[in-house]
Every structure is written in C-alpha cells, then in structure tokens.
Amino acid sequence: METNTIIKLKDVNFYYGQSRALTDISMTFGKNKVTALIGPSGCGKSTLLRLLNRMNDLIDGTRVEGEILFEDKNIYAPDIDPVEIRRKIGMVFQKPNPFPKTIYNNIAYGPKLTGVKAGDLDALVEQSLKQSVLWDEVKDILNKSAMNLSGGQQQRLCIARALAMKPDILLMDEPTSALDPISTAKIEELIEELKKHYTIIIVTHNMQQAARISDETAFFYIGNLVEYNKTEKIFTKPDVKQTEDYITGRFG
Amino acid sequence: MEEKRHTSSHYEKELQEIKNGLIYLGVLTEKAIQQAMKSLSERNSDIARKVIKDDNEIDKLDTNLEERCIKILALRQPTAIDLRFITTAIKITGHLERIGDMAVNIAEKALQLNEEPQLKPYIDLPRMTDLVGSMIKDSLDSFIRNDLGMADKVRQTEQVVDDLNEQIFRELLTFMMEDSKSIHRALLIMQVSKNQERIADHAKGIADMVMYMVTGECVRHQTCPLKE
Numbered sequence: 001m002e003t004n005t006i007i008k009l010k011d012v013n014f015y016y017g018q019s020r021a022l023t024d025i026s027m028t029f030g031k032n033k034v035t036a037l038i039g040p041s042g043c044g045k046s047t048l049l050r051l052l053n054r055m056n057d058l059i060d061g062t063r064v065e066g067e068i069l070f071e072d073k074n075i076y077a078p079d080i081d082p083v084e085i086r087r088k089i090g091m092v093f094q095k096p097n098p099f100p101k102t103i104y105n106n107i108a109y110g111p112k113l114t115g116v117k118a119g120d121l122d123a124l125v126e127q128s129l130k131q132s133v134l135w136d137e138v139k140d141i142l143n144k145s146a147m148n149l150s151g152g153q154q155q156r157l158c159i160a161r162a163l164a165m166k167p168d169i170l171l172m173d174e175p176t177s178a179l180d181p182i183s184t185a186k187i188e189e190l191i192e193e194l195k196k197h198y199t200i201i202i203v204t205h206n207m208q209q210a211a212r213i214s215d216e217t218a219f220f221y222i223g224n225l226v227e228y229n230k231t232e233k234i235f236t237k238p239d240v241k242q243t244e245d246y247i248t249g250r251f252g
Numbered sequence: 253m254e255e256k257r258h259t260s261s262h263y264e265k266e267l268q269e270i271k272n273g274l275i276y277l278g279v280l281t282e283k284a285i286q287q288a289m290k291s292l293s294e295r296n297s298d299i300a301r302k303v304i305k306d307d308n309e310i311d312k313l314d315t316n317l318e319e320r321c322i323k324i325l326a327l328r329q330p331t332a333i334d335l336r337f338i339t340t341a342i343k344i345t346g347h348l349e350r351i352g353d354m355a356v357n358i359a360e361k362a363l364q365l366n367e368e369p370q371l372k373p374y375i376d377l378p379r380m381t382d383l384v385g386s387m388i389k390d391s392l393d394s395f396i397r398n399d400l401g402m403a404d405k406v407r408q409t410e411q412v413v414d415d416l417n418e419q420i421f422r423e424l425l426t427f428m429m430e431d432s433k434s435i436h437r438a439l440l441i442m443q444v445s446k447n448q449e450r451i452a453d454h455a456k457g458i459a460d461m462v463m464y465m466v467t468g469e470c471v472r473h474q475t476c477p478l479k480e
Contacts, residue, residue: 208329235331237468244332249263250256 006031006169006199007052012066014047014056021047023223025066029169029216034191034200036214036231038207040246043220045203049171052201053089054082070169087114090162094174096154098146098161103129103138106146106157107164114165124164131197132160133190152183156190163198170194172202176209188213207247211235219243263328266320270341271396273317277348278392280310282385284355285451289381292362292444293374300359300366310352317345333465340465344395347454347461351388354447354454361440361447371427371437380416380448383409387455394462403466406459413452420445 007029014022022044029035037045050056051068054075067074075085099106107125116124125142129135134156138149146157155175162170172191176184191200191213204210210217211231218228219240227234227243238244258264284303291299321342324330330338365371387406394402424438460472 207331211331236335238332245256247331248334249259 004030006070008067008069010067010069012048012051012064012068014044014051014065015063016059017061021223022051025225027218027225027228029199029201031199032195032197033215034195034202034213035216035218036210037201037203037218037220038205038210038246039220039226041205042222044223045218045220046173048220049091049173049201049203052169052171053086053091055086055091057082087165088167089169089171090165090167091171091173092155092158092162092175095178096151096158098149098154098157100145100147102143103146103149103157104142106161110161110165128160128164129157131163131194132156133186133193134160150183152179152186155179155183155187159187159190159194163194167198169199169201172200174203174205177205184209207235219246221246263324266324266328267334267337270317270320270324270338273313273320274341274344274348275392275396277310277313277317277345278388280306280313281348281351281355282388284310284352285358285381285388285448286385288355288358288362289378291359292365293378295366295370297363297366300362303359304356307352307356310349314345314349314352318342321345336465336468340395340461343461344392344458347457348388351451351454354451357447358444361444365437365440365444368437371434371441376416376420376423377441377445377448380413380420380445380452383413383416384448384451384455387413387452388458391455391458391462394459395465398462398466400463400466403459403462407456407463407471410452410456413449417445417449 005028009025009027012022012025013020025048037048039045047056051064052070052075056062056064064076068076070085070089073080075082099109101109104125107128108121111121111124112118126135126139129138134153137153138157146154149157155178159170159175176187179187188209191202194200195215202210202214214231216228217231217234219226219234219238219242221242227238227240229239233239234243235247238247244250258267284306287299288303291297291303321338324338328334387409390402390409391406393399394406421442424442427434428438457472460470463469463471
C-alpha cells in the first residue's frame with residue numbers, strides 16, 4: 001500500500017440480501033485527507049461509509065465481497081475484531097446522539113471500557129473536548145447532562161467522544177444536516193483542524209460543503225463509483241458528464 | 253455539446269437570459285464599430301455622434317449583465333460547466349464593453365478627421381473592420397455553440413489584424429516623413445488603426461475564455477495555434 005494511502009478497497013461488492021448495493025468498488029483513501037462521498041439518495045455512499053468500520057455487520061442478510069485493506073490488513077478477514085476496527089475507525093452520525101449521561105462521562109465512557117486508567121481520564125476528556133473546540137463552552141459544566149447542550153454542541157461532543165478513542169480515521173455521515181448554519185460552520189472549521197491528525201471520510205448531500213471542506217471527492221451513482229478526483233477538479237471541470245450533470249443540478 | 257436542463261427551470265432561464273444578453277451586447281458593439289468606421293469612410297459626422305451617444309446603452313447592458321452574473325454566483329453557487337459559463341460571461345461582457353469604448357474612440361477620431369481633407373483613400377482600415385467584425389461575431393458564436401475550432405480561428409486571426417496595423421503604421425510613417433502637414437491626420441488614422449487592433453485583442457480575449465469554458469484549461473497566455 002502506498003505510504004499516503006490509509007484505506008484501500010479492492011473490487012468491493014456489497015449486498016443487502018439479493019440486492020447489490022455496491023458494484024466493483026476499487027479506490028484508495030489518502031491519509032490526513034478529507035474525502036467527500038457524494039451522490040443521490042440510494043447511490044451507496046452511506047453503505048460504503050459503514051463498510052469501512054464494519055457497521056454493516058450489524059444488519060442481517062448483508063454480504064461483502066472483495067477486500068478493504070486498513071494498515072495492510074483486510075478488515076473483513078476472519079481474525080479481525082470488528083470492535084477494534086471501530087475503535088480505530090470512529091464514526092459520527094447524522095443526528096447528534098449523546099449518551100444520557102454527563103458531558104464528562106460521554107467522553108470518558110468508551111476509554112474506561114477499553115482500560116484507560118481513571119487517573120488519565122481527566123486529561124483525555126480535556127484533550128478531546130479541546131480538539132473538538134468545545135472545551136471553552138463546557139469546561140465549567142462537565143458534570144451537567146449532555147442532553148442540555150445545543151444541537152451543534154452535541155455534535156461536537158460526539159466528535160470529541162469519537163476522538164477520545166484515539167482513532168486513525170473519522171467517518172462522518174452527514175454530520176451537519178441537522179444543524180443550523182453557524183453550528184455547521186463550526187463543524188466545518190473543526191474538520192479543517194482535525195485533518196492535521198486524522199483522516200476524515202464524510203458523506204454529504206450538501207455540494208457546497210463537499211466543495212468547501214474536502215480534498216478529494218468521490219461521486220457515486222446506483223452503487224457505482226462514477227468519478228473520484230481532487231475536489232477542485234470535480235467542481236470546476238469533472239471528467240465524467242454524469243458527475244457534471246449531478247453537481248450542476250441537471251440530474252434525474 | 254447538448255446540455256440537459258436544470259432541475260430548476262428558473263435557474264435555466266436565468267442562464268439563458270445571460271446568454272441572450274451577451275449576444276445582444278455583441279450585436280450592439282459590432283454595429284458600433286461598423287458605424288464608427290462608416291462615419292470615417294463616408295465622412296459623415298452625424299453617424300459618429302450617434303455612435304458616441306449610443307455607447308450609453310452598451311454600458312448599461314454591460315452593468316446589467318455583470319449584476320445578473322454576480323447574483324447567480326451569490327444565489328445559485330454554480331459549479332463545473334455553470335461556474336465556467338458564468339465566469340466566462342463576466343469576462344465577455346467586460347471585453348464587449350471595452351470594444352464599445354474603442355468604437356467611441358474611433359468615432360471621436362472620425363469627427364476630427366472629417367473636419368480636414370482626406371489624407372488618403374482608406375483601403376486597409378475597412379479590411380481591418382471586416383476582420384474585427386467577424387472576429388467578434390465568431391467569438392460569440394463559439395461561445396454559444398461551445399465551438400473550440402471557431403474560437404481557435406478567432407485567436408489566429410488576431411495576428412492578421414496585428415500585421416495589418418503594422419502595415420498601416422509603416423505606410424502612414426512615410427506620409428509623415430514626406431509632408432509634415434500630414435502628421436496630425438496620420439496620427440489620428442494611426443489611432444483608429446490601433447483601436448481596431450485592440451478590438452481584435454478583446455475578441456481574442458473572448459475566444460480565450462471560450463476555450464477555458466469548454467476545456468477548463470486557461471489558454472490566455474499561450475501562443476496560437478493550440479497544442480493538439
């Protein structure tokens with residue numbers, strides 16, 4: 001695997017029962033890059049995202065073919081522990097989903113389970129909240145319920161919660177679709193910062209968001225990877241007409 | 253290249269209106285040059301004065317088109333071909349407005365030249381007018397049709413106009429050396445020729461932008477012909 005590649009997909013097919021949701025996907029994700037997955041609803045982009053940390057394992061009747069290499073190992077090999085994969089490849093969902101616990105325990109819960117010592121937890125919570133640019137807003141209310149935070153704060157808390165597990169990759173499935181423009185801008189700013197240390201793969205329906213924050217963009221249609229290139233290229237002069245029709249709103 | 257229609261018919265209409273506006277602006281500027289040159293060749297100063305007066309309409313249309321383009325950038329956030337179309341349209345309207353100004357310059361020189369005896373029969377100047385007129389028309393046609401071949405032809409014709417301008421310059425130099433009384437008129441005719449040469453530059457500028465719009469490649473500072 002090339003040094004700048006963190007994940008490599010080789011001829012990946014994915015099925016929900018008999019129905020094929022992804023067809024012969026081969027692509028690589030660059031380390032410390034933000035990659036946006038775009039395409040119309042049902043094109044397979046969220047399915048692909050969930051394949052990358054084996055979240056689809058939790059759905060009955062699904063089947064994967066091909067290889068997804070992370071750190072040179074196929075994450076679907078029998079000896080791979082999916083829980084360990086999900087620790088290294090964290091996920092942030094469309095709607096903020098904090099635990100009904102304090103802000104502190106939202107962050108500390110995962111690390112505690114994985115054996116982080118109690119004495120190290122305070123520093124880890126502070127570091128994670130600082131990384132997600134939430135620390136200044138919550139440092140005095142760490143023992144208050146996370147459910148009292150605003151939607152934007154809750155989403156940054158979920159990002160902090162993922163970061164506390166020290167992942168290599170963050171998967172984001174439409175992380176700002178439920179947020180107002182200011183909260184969205186804060187998350188986007190945060191993504192810019194996070195890519196210095198993490199690889200980020202984001203699914204978004206917001207074309208402008210993909211254009212603003214990503215380094216690379218992949219366009220999917222009916223389970224196929226149609227075009228994958230530098231974001232600047234995709235949004236100024238895509239190679240494939242189908243991509244151009246989609247991003248300019250000439251689709252369907 | 254046949255484009256699919258936008259999901260938003262209003263957006264589609266806004267883009268089409270900009271296209272139509274540019275065609276109309278092109279027609280106005282082409283006519284302005286022809287009329288300015290006609291005022292010179294027919295020694296009719298009324299025509300020159302009308303060219304100067306009508307430039308106001310060109311300026312207004314330029315401003316209107318630019319505002320529409322900016323509105324689309326702000327409200328529609330165009331991408332890919334639409335983004336290249338809008339940036340090209342903004343540049344084209346600027347080029348056309350400057351061409352209108354060149355026509356005014358020619359008309360102003362015509363007003364002065366018409367007050368004095370004609371220095372020489374105008375032969376190469378009308379040839380330049382025909383060339384720059386077709387360059388403007390072809391550059392806009394290439395814009396409408398996404399026609400790279402036609403845009404490239406415009407880019408190559410610019411050199412022919414440059415050569416004609418130099419030829420006129422040399423010829424007028426001999427007039428000035430032979431008779432110092434001819435200097436003022438010769439200089440005015442040189443300026444008319446120079447203005448036409450600059451119009452050709454603007455037409456080439458339009459063709460360059462068409463190349464960018466169609467291919468995504470910036471060719472403004474490359475020499476012609478294009479590398480295959």
